[in-house]
Amino acid sequence: MTYSLSTNIQLVAPSHSPPQQEGSKQLYFALLEERGGIAGQIGELERSTSRSFLLEQLNVAAEIDVGFPTEMQSLPSMLLNDHDQTAQRYRHYLDGRHAGSPRRYFSCRSHAMYFLRTVAPTKLVDGAWLYGLLERWQDSRISPLIQTYLEELGCGNALQNHVVLYKQLLARYGCDKWQDGPDEHFTQGAVQLALAHHGDEFLPELIGFNLGYEQLPLHLLITAYELNELDIDPYYFSLHVTIDNASTGHARKALQSVLDCMPRIGNVAEFHRRVGNGYQLNHVGMGTPQAIKSFDLEQELLRVFADKALIGEKLHSDYCLVAGRSVSDWLSSPDEIADLLRALQSAGWIRRGENPEQSRFWHLLMDEQAPMFGVFNGYEQQLLRDWILDDAGKMSTTRAINRFRRRPTTEHVEGAPTAMQSGTTIAQIIAHHAREAPRLGACADVDALFQQLAGVDSKAEAFAVLSGMLSPANHPTPAGLAATRLYTDLFSR
Ligand SMILES: [Fe+2]
Incomplete structure (x- = not known):
């Protein structure tokens, strides 16, 4: 209907x-x-x-x-x-x-x-x-x-x-x-x-x-x-x-x-x-x-360790034993990750409730040239850190102190087209953008975009070419950004 x-x-x-x-x-x-x-x-x-x-x-x-x-x-x-x-x-x-x-x-x-x-x-x-x-x-x-x-x-x-x-x-x-x-x-x-x-x-x-x-x-x-x-x-x-x-x-x-x-x-x-x-x-x-x-610190940490175990299971030597078992053996049973963490605490490798620097396990991850350096990304490191601290109250409760001040508005992108006088034709505007578009990274896409625009001299034609590059999948790319700048320029006229 x-x-x-x-x-x-x-x-x-x-x-x-x-x-x-x-x-x-x-x-x-x-x-x-x-x-x-x-x-x-x-x-x-x-x-x-x-x-x-x-x-x-x-x-x-x-x-x-x-x-x-x-x-x-x-x-x-x-x-x-x-x-x-x-x-x-x-x-x-x-x-x-x-x-x-x-x-x-x-x-x-x-x-x-x-x-x-x-x-x-x-x-x-x-x-x-x-x-x-x-x-x-x-x-x-x-x-x-x-x-x-x-x-x-x-x-x-x-x-x-x-x-x-x-x-x-x-x-x-x-x-x-x-x-x-x-x-x-x-x-x-x-x-x-x-x-x-x-x-x-x-x-x-x-x-x-x-x-x-x-x-x-x-x-x-x-x-x-x-x-x-x-x-x-x-x-x-x-x-x-x-x-x-x-x-x-x-x-x-x-x-x-x-x-x-x-x-x-x-x-x-x-x-x-x-x-x-x-x-x-x-x-x-x-x-x-x-x-x-939906956040649960311990569950999230266990998820991360289980994820690591899938990759790390075969990569540990058998020299290192935790509670009498090799690390490879522990990691082969993702259901036992919680037990592994308890064993690491019992063995004194992790000292919960203290500064993570006091835990030997932390240094295995964080020290340069440490055996597990780079294995945990920033989020995963923070999870482990907060879990070792074991008390959210110990985290900073400082009131907002505006460490991150509002960034200055950038009104001009390096290499982006500068303003053109009114009265210019659509073709001239497109040529202007083609000349001044930054050619960093995927410049082949940017060149291909402007090749598609060759001979175009009306808004309708230009938008028909440009619109697809403004799609959610395309717009955050160099060619998508170039297309968006040109689209914005034409749209405002
Ligand atoms: Fe938004």
Whole structure:
């Protein structure tokens, strides 16, 4: 059934055929790995599977009551009220902290790093759902959302591209091994990628989802505060506090797009229902509060050791005995890892409740030229450190001291095109970008991109070539960033 609501926007009621079962994780990687070359298209199998998955998740979302208003007129006041409540609750949190309350979210530093890994599948497709709107660039009601997407992509500036920023954050703290998480870590990311490729059919759901995603949640504020306190750069999170603001930021644009897209002569009630369903779609899968609560220091450490055992089982000599057994023997039984850790404590190799420097085992990992140097990444080292300390209270409870000040906004990327005068033709603008695009790294892709643009002299033609390179899979690459810069330049004219 098709609802014709206005000149450009068609509402197609999703058919509720039984969805195919597909693991979120498998679909997530399939959608990201299917780069589709410059067209940014996914294959037919991924298309049908992701559509089924989206329908399934929308059905789940339909049962989640988050207080979405029954009347569209109430929407602005509801959002304003939510924003005020968030501000008040954050004030209450800060007052508590200043009065000496402990951290609310992160028991220790490895807990915070665990959180960064757990939400990585979602953060690494930040903004993806908006990709599905690029082809509507001529629709003034959608333009603010395309602008939002371009800003998520840093307008082609790698230092401001949210996905690139999050990748750098993970790498900086040794948290970039996130791919082995369970299926539930990938559900939100898979939803966002599915929306990216079904923007036509699910437009009301997409703009409803965007409305929900761009609201300022309390957990974002607290997360930024406590990461800073634990010496972890909170920039990615604090950036979203400012960029999503309800006054002029993405939250404002999100609301305006819902109001602008509301049908004038079509089925308003159905539009409203579908926007609400999309709004609720933000709550499927594992969200920030659940990700934080799911941490168990000892279980996480045992998981890491079991993981190491798979690789290290055959690599230890038999000279070293723990409780009369060789290390290789211990590691051949992953179920006995907890016993191994107890044996290491009994033998005095690990001294819990003391500074890790007092533990011989710690030095086997950390000292230069130590036998296990480099085996544990930054996150895993922090886990072991916190577990040996055996008391989160010993961790720093220093109030946020702004170690990580807001980074200066980079308005110009080295080698990126400088501003051009108005009145220049599209072909001249493209040639300008082709000349000035940085040729670091995969310059072959950048050259190939501009070869595809040879002879193009209209926005429509240029966008037809460029859009695919702005896909969630392509945009954080050198050619994707070059395409985003050119797209942003043309879009603003
Ligand atoms: Fe973002």
